[in-house]
Amino acid sequence: MLSVFSSPGHYVQGRAATEQLGAEMARLGIEGPVTIVAGRSAHRLLAEAWERSLTDAKIAYSVHLSSGECTRAEIARITAGVRDSGSTAVLGAGGGKVLDSARAVADDLGLPMISCPTTASSDAPCSALSVIYTDAGEVETYQLVRRNPALVLVDTSAIAQAPARLLVAGMGDALATWFEARTCSAARVRNMRGGASTRSATALAELCYRTLLADGPQALAAVREHAVTPALERIVEANTLLSGLGFESSGLAAAHAVHNGLTAAPATHAFLHGEKVAFGVLTQLVLEGADSAEIDTVLDFCVEVGLPTTLAALGLPDPDPTTLSAIATRATAPTETIHNEPFAVDADMTVAALRTADALGRTH
Ligand SMILES: [Zn+2]
Known part of the structure; x- marks a missing residue:
C-alpha cells in the first residue's frame, strides 16, 4: 500500500483575512467569475469585505444563499445556478454544511473550490470530502471529491463573532483526530484517500490533541468575548488545519462511526457534529480498553470546555434498548469506519461501550 498525504493547496488564516481574499485568489490564478455559496450569517458578516477585496482584485462574483443543509437536493439546486452563471470557481463561506455543499458542487462541475469557514x-x-445528509437529517454518505480546496482562507475576526458553542463543537471534532489517527495507524488501514498514513499526518494529529489541551479553555474565554487572541488563533488552526489534515490523511475510526450512529436517534439532531463526535471519542476509548488515566484526561477536557460526556447531554436522558440498538446498528454498518479498529466490532460491543462511556461521564 502506498502512503498518501492529502491537503489543500494553500491555507491562510488571521484577523480580517477576508480583506486579502481577492489578492490570494489572484495569486493562485483564479480570475473569476466566482460563485460564492454563502450561509446567511457569513453573508451578513462578510458581504462588505467581499465587495472591497474582490473588486480590488477585479474578480467578478455572484452570491448564492445556501439553505444551510447539505442534501442531494440542495447540491443539485446550487449546481444548476453555478452552471448558469458561467463561474470558473466555487467559493463556500459559512459552516461545515455550507462548505460541504459548495465542495460537492465544485466537484460536479470540475471547478476549483475555495473554502472560507466562518x-x-x-x-x-480543508478536506476533499463532503458529508451528505438525508432530508430527514441522518448522515447518508461520505462523498469523496477529486480535489482538496485550492485555497482555505480563515478569517479569525469572523470566527470570533460566532457563538462560543461552535468553537467548542470544533474542539469536539478535533478531539477525535488523534485517537482515530492512532487507531488507524495501529490497524494499518487505508486513510480517506485510500493510502497508508504518514508520520507527518500522525504527528499533526497528535499536535492537534496537545493544542486542544493547552489552549482550549483560554480560546473559549476569548471567543466568549468575541476577542481574537493567540490562543484562539491556535485553536482555530487545530480545529481546522491540524484536525483536517490529520483525519483525512490518517483516517477515521469508531468515534465518527458512533457520531453517525447517534444521528439515527432523532433526539440528537439538535446537537452539533463535534458534540456527538466528542461522545464518540469516549465511546471509542472504552471500546478499545484505553487507560483510565487517558479517559480521565479526555473527560476533564470535555467538562472544562463544555462538551457532552453523557447521552443525556445529547438529548437521550434515558435511552431504551431499542434506541441504543438502533444507534449501534447504524454505527456498525458494513461501510462504517468503526471497522478500522484493529479488532472486530459488532453492535453488542458498541452498546456496551456506549453505556459505559455514559456511566463514566455521569460519575466523573
Ligand atoms: Zn468530524
Missing part, C-alpha cells in the same frame, strides 16, 4: 466548528474546510 466558524471553527468542524474539520470540514
